[in-house]
């Protein structure tokens with residue numbers, strides 16, 4: 422089973438539209454939405470959730486008012502200012518270090534599991550999907566991404582699927598690292614803007630560091646020929662293959678508004694045909 426991660430240096434480059442189109446075109450794949458902070462693949466693939474699990478990897482302090490003697494030691498020792506003057510724990514500020522529990526002379530503090538999000542296993546019209554949602558303000562997105570990938574691999578093994586298509590989160594932070602570790606290849610979707618060139622360099626460096634084979638797709642390549650030429654030269658100099666050049670096409674936005682992938686909405690259009698060609702090329706390379 423192969424794993425392909427789709428990345429971009431920042432949001433809004435068309436990464437999710439391309440991933441969803443690949444999910445439609447692939448005949449035997451599991452798709453994983455690893456953008457757990459702001460998942461949006463479900464808006465195009467309309468999954469039917471089969472299983473929901475609470476995601477909990479950290480703890481939060483709880484003070485038992487009946488036991489508390491109001492000595493204030495927990496508040497004085499908390500390095501995160503998570504305990505208020507009236508001795509209440511601010512859940513969003515608590516880092517779960519457990520120091521308050523250790524210093525409390527009245528054994529009034531207990532560390533309890535903290536639910537930070539949910540993971541889902543779903544079915545779409547095109548195959549199975551693993552996805553998740555991190556609750557607002559919660560951390561540990563990297564661990565949730567690892568869980569989403571683990572669920573996707575298990576599904577692929579169980580259903581005899583030969584590829585896992587992973588929608589990574591934007592940027593180069595912890596959740597991105599979790600979405601590329603152990604992947605066979607990555608497709609970086611970029612656009613011909615100055616920040617696009619800079620973002621591409623950063624993502625390619627990261628992929629190189631983790632020994633993941635990189636491919637590049639330039640979305641809306643025709644909106645700035647000069648910048649596209651810079652991207653082409655950069656990739657050539659660095660030995661990175663460009664597998665797709667997608668033209669600007671308003672059909673892509675119309676497809677999104679209608680909750681469809683562009684390969685379903687406008688299958689005969691130039692963008693759909695180019696995505697299809699890119700998928701054949703990429704899946705052949707894997």
Ligand code: SF4
Pocket residue numbers: 481482498499500501502503504510514515516517518519520521522
């Ligand atoms: S667990 Fe740590 S961060 Fe949370 S309230 Fe206690 S001392 Fe503060």
Ligand code: SF4
Pocket residue numbers: 484488489490491492493494495496508524525526527528529530
């Ligand atoms: S250390 Fe324990 S007893 Fe003292 S204020 Fe905190 S919870 Fe209450």
